Amino acid sequence: MIYRWSLLNHDKKILKKVKTEWNALLKNKKLTEHDYHKFLSEHAGIILSPNDFSYMVLSKIKLADDYEVDFVTIEDKRSNGMRYNLIEIESPHSPPFTKAGKPSARLTTALQQIDDWRFWIKENREQFKRLFPNETYKVFKGHLNYSFTIYIGNRENSEPFLEKRNELASERNVTIRSFDSLGDYIDFNRFSDLAPDYAAEMTEFSYEIRNQLASPFFKATNHSMWKIFLKQRKGNAHIFTWNASTIVNLREYNKLYYDFINKKYQKRCHISVHE
Template structure:
């Protein structure tokens, strides 16, 4: 057994013990019906609240922000009673646990004013990510400590976690908006994506399931570690 396998088993065991079961995207809940439900939710939502509920019911859809491989999707994890991120997601690779702080904003939101300044929804999303990172800077040990020891049980979490704000629809973004986003993403160290991007990732996952169903030799890392084959 190599060091990575030992570490992966340790992380999976500890996260499960802390109440955070791992989600296998290869055997997740994304199918054509789920995609249709997501499209319907997007078309009718006037703010982010129904999408928060949808992702809680269908975490594999939100997991698209990290592409393939198993991961954890934690809705509204309490950061010491101070902050409650919409979601925390994590995946495990050879570099350790890779955490992402996820902020949802309205799918109807426009990103910039006529003067090119971020509108309030985008400003709020970016500010939330930075607030959470600041909290993690001061409370790293609390975040990582086991829940049985009065911690949060977020193995490997720290202020270097990635951030993503999911906001608006693609059709509302002009070429100029896309250029402005590039600068914001670099400056804030936060990805800014549309809900349509997640929709495309969900469609890609359905295709992945089809490939895996035809080839049991292609497995996610949790299945390899546990010795299970795709079903």
């Protein structure tokens, strides 16, 4: 059975529900980083998955026993290999800058965290390559293709210092965004019924597997499950296309997945393989 995930591009009920819940969380000053992490982990496919070439989001990934990364998004950059974006989340209620225009204590701590990760990668290159496999065709094999993002503050407490924030981000080679921007992703993301066959390996999989791979209702994958995937995977290049079946079976799906395919949607949420 092939489900029409593309219906979400027009029928926004489910996405509006997610956006409403997210906005409510952002307004609640009693919540902690843990609460925001939990929600993002539950809705990783909708909020954190950047495009049609990203089918896994990792949660609480350990860099040996030294550090723990809140989230890692994985994107297939085709000839440029797999790109891993290491994400640090803070709080929407923590302004990135003081009233005097200086980086706040919370932002300073987050930037130090990124520096620590960067140094760890430099000192543990081979270990990083095993944890985040990659192989490219445009550059030498084993190229480390990664980036860093910090989510801190909200639109209101970030607005007065946007230029300063962006300048700092450029200087430190890191992306700094507000928590509101995560809500924007819910609005801007577009969903497809099938994972595209941009690599020859994808054509080996059935339409059903490609359809399930394209589902936006997957949760973030924790460190233990990621280690299992690494043991089972084939290849380092195009790991989504080489391992579509494995990914579909390892991922967990949230309640919205079952809401989407329940009887209320049955007449229009699926099509036959030959349609």
